Amino acid sequence: MESAYHEVKAVADLANEPPEYREAICKIVASHAVNELYGAQVFDEPAIAHAPTPYAKWLTCRIAMEEYHHHVRFKGLADELGIPPAATDPKVKRPLSIFGFQLKSWPEFCVIKMLADLAEILQVEDLLTCSFLPLRAIGRLTMPEEKFHAQFGKKFCEELCETEEGRREVQAAIDAYAQYLPQFFGAAGSKNNESYRKYGLKVRKNEEMREDFLNRARHVVESLGLRFPPLASAGG
Numbered sequence: 715m716e717s718a719y720h721e722v723k724a725v726a727d728l729a730n731e732p733p734e735y736r737e738a739i740c741k742i743v744a745s746h747a748v749n750e751l752y753g754a755q756v757f758d759e760p761a762i763a764h765a766p767t768p769y770a771k772w773l774t775c776r777i778a779m780e781e782y783h784h785h786v787r788f789k790g791l792a793d794e795l796g797i798p799p800a801a802t803d804p805k806v807k808r809p810l811s812i813f814g815f816q817l818k819s820w821p822e823f824c825v826i827k828m829l830a831d832l833a834e835i836l837q838v839e840d841l842l843t844c845s846f847l848p849l850r851a852i853g854r855l856t857m858p859e860e861k862f863h864a865q866f867g868k869k870f871c872e873e874l875c876e877t878e879e880g881r882r883e884v885q886a887a888i889d890a891y892a893q894y895l896p897q898f899f900g901a902a903g904s905k906n907n908e909s910y911r912k913y914g915l916k917v918r919k920n921e922e923m924r925e926d927f928l929n930r931a932r933h934v935v936e937s938l939g940l941r942f943p944p945l946a947s948a949g950g
Contacts, residue, residue, distance in 0.1 A: 719845040719914030725794045738909045739846050740797050742916075747788035747802035752809040753830075754781035761823040770820075773866060777827070780859045787852045794848075812894040821874055825887040827867025829931055833898045835860050836927050845914030868934060875938055888935055889943045895931065896945055899924040 722728065728736045758778035765771040792802050800806040812830055817823060838860055841853030874880035900907060900920040910916035918926070932942040 719912075722846050725791075725848060728795075734909060735913045736795075738906070738913055738915055739849065740792075740795055740801075741906060742910065743788055743792050743795060743849065744797050744801045744807065747785055747792050748804050748807045749809050749813070750781055750785035750788060751802075752804035752813050754778055754785065755804070756813050757817055757823065757826055757830075758782075760817055761820070764817075764820040764823055766820055770870070774823075777863055777866065780863070784856055784859070787855065791848055791852060811897050815891055815894055819883070819887070821871075821880070821883040822887040822891065824867050824870040824874065825884060825891050827863050828871050828934060829867070829888070829891060829895060830898070831860055831863040831867060832930060832934065833895055833927050835864060836899075836923050836930075840916040840918060840923075843914075843917065849915070868938075871938060875940070881940070884938070885940050888940060892931070892943050893945060896924055896928070899927065 722731060722735075728739070758774070758781045762771055762774045762778065765774045789802055812833075815822075815826070817826070835857070838853050838857050841849055842857065844850040844853060871884050874884050902919070902921040904920050907916065907920050911919070928945075935942040
């Protein structure tokens, strides 16, 4: 569904928009810049050492490269918007809590890609009709890569599940990591989200996105013959 808010074609055109519109854009761009960088640092690059074969290492290197490039795209737009460097630095600006998970194994990384990148797909979906066209353009460049990352995770989870030990490891990783995922979508009734929807920067409420994600995640996990665990909190 296209946004009801009019399209804003360039950073220079923000001078004609309400300050709240520019502020909302800056929050979204800075958040993506921080979390794409931090995720690459704590999950994707370290996972190269865990990958069991040269082929798996090659694909993991590709994922790390693409995740760093996602940061570069958002950081470039952040610089155009005049966002202070500290606001896009994970050493200063706290990343999402999903990155607090301590990656220790290849099965864990495969589960993270299968589920966390599925969550990211939902976030990027709303950018595809974003009223701010430079942000929409980044979303359209990023989406195919996020889909590849999620499919990578599912494919390697499928391979691991071909053995009983692998199935146990994947299920244990799902049980451990799924608890982090509801928080990815923010709080119900979020004022920031209300502003994003008002200006056509996002389409859905946080709670709607979370429910959609949990349904998709449960379907993916159950397609492997595994169990999506009950969650302690739905983030609302």
